[in-house]
Amino acid sequence: xxxxxxxxxxxxxxxxxxxxxxxxxxxxxxxxxxxxxxxxxxxxxxxxxxxxxxxxxxxxxxxxxxxxxxxxxxxxxxxxxxxxxxxxxxxxxxxxxxxxxxxxxxxxxxxxxxxxxxxxxxxxxxxxxxxxxxxxxxxxxxxxxxxxxxxxxxxxxxxxxxxxxxxxxxxxxxxxxxxxxxxxxxxxxxxxxxxxxxxxxxxxxxxxxxxxxxxxxxxxxxxxxxxxxxxxxxxxxxxxxxxxxxxxxxxxxxxxxxxxxxxxxxxxxxxxxxxxxxxxxxxxxxxxxxxxxxxxxxxxxxxxxxxxxxxxxxxxxxxxxxxxxxxxxxxxxxxxxxxxxxxxxxxxxxxxxx
Numbered sequence: 001x002x003x004x005x006x007x008x009x010x011x012x013x014x015x016x017x018x019x020x021x022x023x024x025x026x027x028x029x030x031x032x033x034x035x036x037x038x039x040x041x042x043x044x045x046x047x048x049x050x051x052x053x054x055x056x057x058x059x060x061x062x063x064x065x066x067x068x069x070x071x072x073x074x075x076x077x078x079x080x081x082x083x084x085x086x087x088x089x090x091x092x093x094x095x096x097x098x099x100x101x102x103x104x105x106x107x108x109x110x111x112x113x114x115x116x117x118x119x120x121x122x123x124x125x126x127x128x129x130x131x132x133x134x135x136x137x138x139x140x141x142x143x144x145x146x147x148x149x150x151x152x153x154x155x156x157x158x159x160x161x162x163x164x165x166x167x168x169x170x171x172x173x174x175x176x177x178x179x180x181x182x183x184x185x186x187x188x189x190x191x192x193x194x195x196x197x198x199x200x201x202x203x204x205x206x207x208x209x210x211x212x213x214x215x216x217x218x219x220x221x222x223x224x225x226x227x228x229x230x231x232x233x234x235x236x237x238x239x240x241x242x243x244x245x246x247x248x249x250x251x252x253x254x255x256x257x258x259x260x261x262x263x264x265x266x267x268x269x270x271x272x273x274x275x276x277x278x279x280x281x282x283x284x285x286x287x288x289x290x291x292x293x294x295x296x297x298x299x300x301x302x303x304x305x306x307x308x309x310x311x312x313x314x315x316x317x318x319x320x321x322x323x324x325x326x327x328x329x330x331x332x333x334x335x336x337x338x339x340x341x342x343x344x345x346x347x348x349x350x351x352x353x354x
Contacts, residue, residue, distance in 0.1 A: 016314045019044040019082035019106070021073050021097055023056040024180075026111060027088035030138075030310075031056075033303030035064040037310045044068040046076025073097060077104035084134070084313060087111060090180045091187030092350070095120045098135070102127050107134035109313050113196055116187045116350050118336040125329045134317050136324045137332045140309035141200050145297020146270040148326070150255075150262060151204050153295060159275050160259025162206055162237045167198035167253035169268060170226075170244025177221065181245065185351050188223045190216075191339055195227055195243035199335055201253055201267055202241060206233035208334055216346035217246075224348050260290070269304050272296050 016039060020027050023045060034040045042060060047053040050071030057069040070076040077085055077100050085101040087094055087110040094115050101108045108128065114137040115121045128135035141147055153159050170190070173181045180186045181193065189195075191214075203209065209231045216227040225246050231239040242249060253267035260277035264270050273295040282288025302308050309327075316324050323329050343349070 014314075014318055015039050015041055016310075016317060017041050017043045017081055017083040018310075019046065019076050019079060019085045020056070020067075021046050021076055021085050021087050021101070022089040023047045023052050024088060027056070027086070028059070029304070030086065030088070030306045031060055032063065033306035034310055035060075036303045037307040039314055040307075040310050041065070042067045043081045044070060044076055044079045046070040046073050048072065073100055077101045077106055082106060084109060084317065086138070091116050091192060092185060092352075095124050098124050099127055102131040102133050105131070105133070107313070107317055109136050109138050109309070111138045113137070113187075113192050113336060113339065114332050115336070116192070116352070117340050118333055121333055121336045125333070128322065132322065134313070134322050135329070136309075136313055136316070136327050138306075138309055139196075139200055139327050139332070140305050141197060141267075142204060142327045142331070143309045143312045143324075144270065144305045145299050145301055145308060146264070146273055146295065147201065147204060147267070149295050149297045150264070150273050153275070154205055154255065154257070154262070159262060160257030161235065162233075162255050162257050164237065164256045165202050165206055165233075165239040165253065166241070167201050167239070167267060168242040168244075168249045169194045169197050169251055170242065170247055170249035172248060173245040182219070182221070182223065184221055184223050187350060188221075189343070189348060190224045190243040190245045191227050191342060191348075193243075194245070195229065195241065195342075196335065196339065197268060198241035198243065198253070199229070199338060201264075202231060202233065202239045203331065203335060205255055206237045206239060207235075209233055209239075209338060212338055212342060214342040214345045216348070218346070218348065222348060224343070224346055227342070227346065229342060262295070271301070 053069035084107040211232045214229045216224040226244045229241045251266045251268040253264040255262040264273045275293040277290035279288035
């Protein structure tokens with residue numbers, strides 16, 4: 001396992017002007033952190049309905065300067081004030097909407113998963129190259145200071161050799177069948193909505209998976225409501241990961257190493273992690289514990305952590321990069337290929353694949 005690639009030099013970053021494409025729950029969460037992010041300015045928001053765009057703009061005016069409201073995505077990407085478009089629409093529409101932004105000459109931060117499958121993601125990466133624009137998946141876990149610190153400490157060997165990781169994320173989805181979270185046509189999937197986080201943290205802390213096996217419970221509509229994944233990683237490390245849309249699982253992750261245990265009580269929004277060392281000859285019965293080590297990031301967490309991904313985009317754009325060293329295209333594609341395989345194992349196919 002190699003150490004994570006550092007971000008570009010932390011030089012002063014010029015102001016980056018953002019346009020938000022879509023106005024759903026995740027867009028509001030990211031916007032709240034954007035208001036706290038140095039150098040970030042929300043200048044425009046676009047929706048399919050002018051009323052929805054105006055409502056979002058009015059809401060944001062309570063925490064920052066009111067952005068321009070556009071009643072179409074075409075108008076948003078055409079706005080000359082916008083430098084980078086944050087695509088926050090449902091998964092199934094990401095490729096279409098990123099294409100709009102690239103053709104308008106905008107850089108793109110696109111919500112996770114980048115697309116429904118690896119083939120669509122490869123096309124988005126190709127479009128970014130064709131238009132010479134920056135593209136990054138909004139996998140803020142990979143830019144989070146605490147997760148980066150844990151990855152660096154594990155890679156250095158000081159916490160021992162990782163042997164097993166467990167991570168879980170789940171919450172009960174109570175929604176109509178046509179809701180984005182339950183509609184197969186919009187990419188509904190516990191794996192894509194929630195499972196991508198445990199898979200990503202395993203990738204960041206252990207390396208790229210060598211083998212993954214899944215089992216799942218499917219809805220009548222054919223989407224995975226609950227999924228469990230077992231994986232083998234470089235060096236013989238193993239991982240168990242779960243995601244659920246029917247139950248309230250924890251958001252915890254832990255890595256058992258040859259020297260002790262790393263705990264992230266909330267790897268989804270970590271404030272810190274801890275390492276508990278065990279003495280030689282200990283039997284893991286509560287004795288032989290060493291002093292707990294607190295693992296915090298080298299830079300502050302901005303808001304709930306979304307601000308750190310916004311800062312990463314700004315650093316990369318200022319440096320003239322077309323992909324992030326923290327969220328490289330190869331990593332995004334590798335994880336989508338993993339999810340393609342896992343969906344095939346449990347029998348989940350989206351309408352465009354049938």
